[in-house]
Amino acid sequence: MKIAAVSACTIGIAHTYLAQQKLEDAAKATGDSIKVETQGTIGIENVLSEKDIEEASIILLAVDIKIANESRFAGKKVVKVSTDTAIKSPRKLLAKLHEIANE
Template identity: 70%
Template sequence: MKIVGVSACTVGIAHTYLAQQKIEDAAKKIGDEVKIETQGTIGTENALKKEEIKEADIVLLAVDVKISGEERFKGKKIVKVSTETAIKSPNKLVAKLHEIVEKKN
């Protein structure tokens, strides 16, 4: 499965990057392709390309604040959670993404 997403916390430092790492690790562990863009105090890093978004099965927004560029995901299945959820339960979160995609198909 291909997952793309954005992580962003209120301060834009620790939780943004922790969420990104936890999601990527959990998804890769079960063989998913994953790329999480971060939006923090130093701007956008690991920016998603149009092609990556187009090819994704699902979009995960692990965010505590309004993000820029959310309109890029129009027409995609989007799941929005807090960064805390992504950090504390990344394996359950990725499993839930699989359930959602499988129901859609």
């Protein structure tokens, strides 16, 4: 499954990048493809392209704050969780994304 994701925390440092790493590791373990855009203190990195969004089966927002350009996900299945959820239970989260994507 292809997943497009955004991670962003309130301070924009630790949790933003921890969530990215945990999600990427979990996706690798489950055989999923994921691209995680980070919106942290140094700005937006690894920006999701229109193609990334279009090809994604589901959009994951692991965020604790309002993110930039959320409207670009209109018409897609979007799941929003806290960065804490992505960090503590990334495999359970990906399993849930599979369920939702197949609904």
